[in-house]
Amino acid sequence: MRRVFVWLHRYVGLALATFLFIEGVTGALIAFRADLQGVxxxxxxxxxxxxxARRLDLATLAKRAEALEPKEHAAYFAENSEDRATIRMYGRRNPETGARYPDEPFFVFLxxxxxxxLAAAEPTTATARxxxxxxxxxxxxxxxxxxGETGLWILFVxxxxxxxxxxxGFYLTLPVTLEKFWERWKPAWLVKWRGSFYRINFDLHRAGGLWLWLMLLVFAWSSVQLTDRLDVYDWIMSRVLPYRGGSEDSALFPQRESSAPFTLDWKEAQxxxxxxxxxxxxxxxFKVxxxxxxxxxxxxxxxxxxVVTDRPFPQDQMATVFFDADTGAFHARMYASDGKIGDLLTSWLRGLHMARxxxxxxxxxLFMIVVGLGxxxxxxxxxxxxxxxRSARQRARDSSTELRSARDALAIPGERS
Structure with a gap:
C-alpha cells in the first residue's frame, strides 16, 4: 500500500508542480497587493x-463614476479603502436600440x-505601462x-x-512501525544542512511539508471552495458538518433582466x-x-x-440586504455566517486564504509570504x-545493460543458450 501512495505522491506532485509554483509565488506577492500596486x-x-475631510457616500461615488464614463454604468464596489474607491463598470444600453454599448468591463478608481x-483600467491591465x-x-x-474561466477549471482540479x-504526503513521512515512533519520526522534521545537495533538497521537501502542513491543507481546501465549479465543496461540507453553504444563495439572484432602467437611482437605492x-x-x-x-x-x-457591523467574527460581521431596484422592497438578507460550524469553518478558511x-x-x-514561498x-x-x-534509475539500467552486453561478448560461443 505504501508503494501505491509513493507513486501517487510522485506523479500527482509532478502534475501539480508548475501550477503550485505559480500560485505560491503570486500568492506571496498579493499578500501586500494594495501596497505594491501603489508603488x-x-x-x-x-x-x-x-x-x-469627509468621505463621499457610496451613491455619490457611483454617480461620479457614471458621469465620468457616460456609456457605462457602475455595477459594484470592488474596493472601498482609505486610499481609493474601485468601481466595476459595465456598458449601458443604448436608449434607442436597447443593446449594450460594445465596451469591455473595466474599473474606475476614484x-x-x-x-x-485616479485612473481607469481593464480588470487585468491597470494601464498600458x-x-x-x-x-x-x-x-x-x-x-x-x-x-479566464478555463483557468478556474484548471485550478479547481x-x-x-x-x-x-x-x-x-503526510502519511509518507510517518514511520512504518509504531515502535519508537517519535525517535523514528523526528528526523523527518529536521534538515541536515551539512548533507549533500540532494539530501538538503530531500529534507527541505519533507520537513518543509511537515512544518507547513496545516497551512498547506488550509490553502488547498479553501482553494477548492474559491474555485469550485461543481459544488463539490458544499457537497462534502454538508455531509460532514452542519453547513448552510453557498448553493442556497442562488435564490438571491432571480433572472428577470429587462432593458428598462431601474426606477431607483443611486441616491434612492442608498x-x-x-x-x-x-x-x-x-x-x-448589531450596530453598523x-x-x-x-x-x-x-x-x-x-x-x-x-455594511460592516460590530459583531465579532464571523457572526454577521458583514451584513448585506438585497432589495428590489424598482420598489425598494426587501428581497433577502445575507450574513457572513449563520452560526453553523461548517459556515464558521468556511469563514475562517476564507479569512486565512485572503488575509481578511x-x-x-x-x-x-508576512506569514502568508513565507507560506507562498514555501x-x-x-x-x-x-x-x-x-x-x-529517475537519473539514478536510468544509470542503473544502463549499467545493467552494459554488464550483460560485456558478459555476452566474453561468453564462449558454445556456452550460449
Whole structure:
C-alpha cells in the first residue's frame, strides 16, 4: 500500500508542480497587493485628505463614476479603502436600440473624498505601462492563470488534487512501525544542512511539508471552495458538518433582466438600503460600523447594500440586504455566517486564504509570504528529487545493460543458450 501512495505522491506532485509554483509565488506577492500596486502605479493612491475631510457616500461615488464614463454604468464596489474607491463598470444600453454599448468591463478608481478620477483600467491591465500592469497581471495569474474561466477549471482540479495529496504526503513521512515512533519520526522534521545537495533538497521537501502542513491543507481546501465549479465543496461540507453553504444563495439572484432602467437611482437605492439595514440592526441586535458597498444586479433587477457591523467574527460581521431596484422592497438578507460550524469553518478558511478579517494584519500577511514561498519551494524540490531518482534509475539500467552486453561478448560461443 505504501508503494501505491509513493507513486501517487510522485506523479500527482509532478502534475501539480508548475501550477503550485505559480500560485505560491503570486500568492506571496498579493499578500501586500494594495501596497505594491501603489508603488508600481502611484496614481491609484489618493493624496492624504485634510483632517476634517469627509468621505463621499457610496451613491455619490457611483454617480461620479457614471458621469465620468457616460456609456457605462457602475455595477459594484470592488474596493472601498482609505486610499481609493474601485468601481466595476459595465456598458449601458443604448436608449434607442436597447443593446449594450460594445465596451469591455473595466474599473474606475476614484478619490473617495473628492470623487476625482485616479485612473481607469481593464480588470487585468491597470494601464498600458508595464509597471502599472504588474500587480493586476499577478492577481489574474493567481485567480485564474490569466486565462479566464478555463483557468478556474484548471485550478479547481489542482486544488482538489492538492487537498488529497496533503494527506498522502503526510502519511509518507510517518514511520512504518509504531515502535519508537517519535525517535523514528523526528528526523523527518529536521534538515541536515551539512548533507549533500540532494539530501538538503530531500529534507527541505519533507520537513518543509511537515512544518507547513496545516497551512498547506488550509490553502488547498479553501482553494477548492474559491474555485469550485461543481459544488463539490458544499457537497462534502454538508455531509460532514452542519453547513448552510453557498448553493442556497442562488435564490438571491432571480433572472428577470429587462432593458428598462431601474426606477431607483443611486441616491434612492442608498436610502432604501440604509432603511432596510437599520431594520436589520434592530432585529438582529448589531450596530453598523461603516458602509462597505452598494451594488446593482441588472440581470436580477436588484440592489444590495453591505455594511460592516460590530459583531465579532464571523457572526454577521458583514451584513448585506438585497432589495428590489424598482420598489425598494426587501428581497433577502445575507450574513457572513449563520452560526453553523461548517459556515464558521468556511469563514475562517476564507479569512486565512485572503488575509481578511480576522487575519487582516501585517504579521499574518508576512506569514502568508513565507507560506507562498514555501509552496514554491516544495514544488521545486519535489521535481528535483524526482529527477535525481529517475537519473539514478536510468544509470542503473544502463549499467545493467552494459554488464550483460560485456558478459555476452566474453561468453564462449558454445556456452550460449
Amino acid at each position: 508600481f502605479d502611484p496614481r491609484l493612491v489618493a493624496a492624504k485628505p485634510a483632517p476634517d 478619490n473617495p473624498y473628492t470623487g476625482e478620477r 508595464f509597471l502599472a500592469a504588474v500587480m493586476p497581471f499577478v492577481l489574474a495569474l493567481h485567480v485564474n492563470l490569466a486565462i 489542482v486544488a482538489l488534487c492538492w487537498t488529497i495529496d496533503c494527506f498522502v 436610502a432604501a438600503g440604509e432603511r432596510l439595514m437599520d431594520e436589520e440592526a434592530v432585529r438582529q441586535g 460600523v461603516r458602509p462597505h458597498s452598494l451594488n446593482r444586479f441588472e440581470e436580477s433587477r436588484l440592489y444590495n447594500y453591505t 478579517d480576522p487575519m487582516d494584519f501585517a504579521i499574518y500577511r 509552496v514554491a519551494t516544495l514544488s521545486v524540490t519535489g521535481v528535483y528529487i524526482w529527477w535525481k531518482k
